[in-house]
Amino acid sequence: MKRIALLPNPKKDPTLRVTKNIADRLLAQGAILSLPPEYRGAFPTLASEDFPGDPELILVIGGDGSILDASVDAIARGVPVLGVNLGRLGYLAELDPDHPELLDRLFAGDYTVREEMLLTVSILREGREIPSPRYAVNEVFASHDSAVGLATLKLLTAGGESVSYRADGLIFSTPIGSTAYSLSAGGPIVAHSVPSITVTPVCPHSFFNRAIVFSPREELRLSAGEVPLGLSVDGRPFDTLYPGERCVIRRADRPLKLLTFRENDTFSALFAKMRKLEEI
Numbered sequence: 001m002k003r004i005a006l007l008p009n010p011k012k013d014p015t016l017r018v019t020k021n022i023a024d025r026l027l028a029q030g031a032i033l034s035l036p037p038e039y040r041g042a043f044p045t046l047a048s049e050d051f052p053g054d055p056e057l058i059l060v061i062g063g064d065g066s067i068l069d070a071s072v073d074a075i076a077r078g079v080p081v082l083g084v085n086l087g088r089l090g091y092l093a094e095l096d097p098d099h100p101e102l103l104d105r106l107f108a109g110d111y112t113v114r115e116e117m118l119l120t121v122s123i124l125r126e127g128r129e130i131p132s133p134r135y136a137v138n139e140v141f142a143s144h145d146s147a148v149g150l151a152t153l154k155l156l157t158a159g160g161e162s163v164s165y166r167a168d169g170l171i172f173s174t175p176i177g178s179t180a181y182s183l184s185a186g187g188p189i190v191a192h193s194v195p196s197i198t199v200t201p202v203c204p205h206s207f208f209n210r211a212i213v214f215s216p217r218e219e220l221r222l223s224a225g226e227v228p229l230g231l232s233v234d235g236r237p238f239d240t241l242y243p244g245e246r247c248v249i250r251r252a253d254r255p256l257k258l259l260t261f262r263e264n265d266t267f268s269a270l271f272a273k274m275r276k277l278e279e280i
Helices: 017-028 064-077 100-108 266-279
Strands: 003-007 032-034 057-062 081-085 112-116 119-125 128-131 139-144 151-156 162-167 169-173 197-202 212-214 220-224 229-233 236-241 246-251 256-260
Touching (some): 119 139, 162 169
Parallel strands (some): 057 081
Antiparallel strands (some): 151 162, 169 197, 229 236
16 A cells, blocks of 8 residues: 555644654655645645545544545545544544554555445435435434524334434434444444444433434434424534425445554444543
8 A cells, every 4th residue: 555645634733743754654665645735835745736646545634523524535535544643532543643653554464444334314305305415424413403492303214113302403323423422412332343323312301312223224214393403414514404304314335444453343442542531
């Protein structure tokens, strides 16, 4: 693996010290690097108007938010993402910037590419299906647009079963997203090896206030009650679902590929991150 698109994060790495250290390490191993054109001043021979070119890997420096943004291009190209964590938790990020030596394993083929399940959301409006332009790596979130009050959210399965929530919103999460917003809302942690769609209510005001784990083959439909619902994908606004309309949440037809050097499971990686947080 030699053709690598390198995405810096000037907010997390304002002097580009981490980026330069990683670039030097990769170049010493014979990597062919490309960076966005706005970094021509710091990397005159590597920054390219043709970025990202035809990469075999997208290497992201930053936190989980940076990886989520980079995933849009990675999913479209079908290439894996590798993250260097400069955020706080960085659950999606694989590498610590203090251990760049792990990058040497890229050139020995000593790594694994994990495929993570994604979600799509589409609005059914005036006889048309309007899809979100991006796939959900972590979650699709539906919530009321107003600052106060509750929303009525009616969830319907393909088999016709339904349940209604009175809540601030509903989170539809992937297995990897079960450790993101859904976890903070009281949802279960789902192993990455268990394809599923988890629906978790946010601040429910009803006797039925539990998360539900659905089969990945389920096609879930959500309708708004008396107030519009704002829809977002991985924290990025998508559209508004108006009363009388429905949206459809289902498994995507393609995965996100994450490159990893670890052989551990969902829980050992999560617990290691949690222990690190407790030390802060």
